[in-house]
Amino acid sequence: MAELNHSVEQVLLDGLGLGVISLDRELRITRWNEWISLQMQIASQDALGHPLVELFPSVAENGLLQRLNQTLQHGMTQLLSPLFHHHLLPIAISRKADRTEYMIQSIKILPIKDEHDIVGLLLLVEDYTERTTFEKALRKSNDELTAERLQLQTMHEDLKAAQREVVEAEHLKALVETAGATAHEISQPLQALQTSQEILLYEPDAETNPWRPALTKSLQHIESIVQIIRKMQSIQQYRTKPYLRGRNIVDFESASTEKNRSADT
């Protein structure tokens, strides 16, 4: 039964897909699973019994030894992030003439306890290299997609603005033609009306004419119509303003370049 349990344990340790190293209180290796054997090219029987620091001398300086001792002392589980520690156990994944690339790792340190005491440590080593590369590629692709989306958004806005300009140009064309024709047609009879009113106002006995105040007022109104016609003739933009029942009407004041002369003077 004990043999079977040991076999199950071994299968589990080797099938985990991560490195498992167990250490005694003197930090000598007591377990070294298949994964770590393959990565380190050191067989289990060659690693067992050796101090961890002998196989990985850098752990004495890179902080791992200190963390192992902390867990031995306080019994707390520790997680060492690859972002801070990169490769605490220097496992080479590629060697080139000028540089060696190491496996990026996440390491977990767990205490092994008997009833009361901490009797050893368990190190779980997870390879983050591929995940990190994949996440970097994913982020790059995401950034590119975001940039493309922004570019499409800008193009869409430009297109909408161009559509608005076309519609506005059509409106303006129709407005200029209609307002121009109207102004032209009204101008001539209005001119005749203005002349007749002025004749009546300035005739020899005009001083005693009882209609003089009404004629003066009438001429002022004619002048206002003349101003409106000038604005209609100088329309440059399509501008509207709200009118009754939710409708809009052309705003001659802001659509035209012609300012109200009476207001200017």
Added chain:
Amino acid sequence: MNTISESQADAIQELSNMAINRSAGQLAELTGRPVQLMTPQVRLLSLREFEHFLSDNLYYSAPCINQNFYGSFAGRSLLLYPKASASQLVTLLLNEEKELETLSTMETSALVEVGNILVNSFMGFVCETLDLSVNFTVPQMHMLSPKSARHIIYSDLEGGKSATAEHTVALMLDNEMTVEGTQITGHIILFIDTQTALKLVERMEEIWQS
């Protein structure tokens, strides 16, 4: 729930301060920046009160790190950051501003390590104080949501027995740390049974008085 006296609160506060400050050096070394930890405020809350504390929405969609422990006593520890503080911490750790929702596995693990250091310093102290031996599971990070919060608060703590509002309390430390001038707020919460919590409070008071 207000079952701790003022002198007990003072004792927990001072001793927790000593415990938490053990981690300042380690955090400074890790982040490469000076880290200052303030004296934490201590509260003992019922689970309902804790759930209500979360409901102001500062904490949802923010990362939390939880770790179960078992042995002489069982429970769950939780490290919680308000969303704004979590964002500041991420910016400090990564040297760039990043949305919490877009963190990679590696970046997430950095947050977990910082949380793990803070929780370990406090839990180590609790175990030493009460002369208890506990085992911890590996810390896990989640994005807190109303659903996950309820799960963390109310899910089974030991041996399939459901944590009930009557038998479990939340011992909460409001922790503030300053990393290079940036103030970061966090909360360490221990969900433990009421008896253990009261035993812990009494023991801390004894130690402080002696």
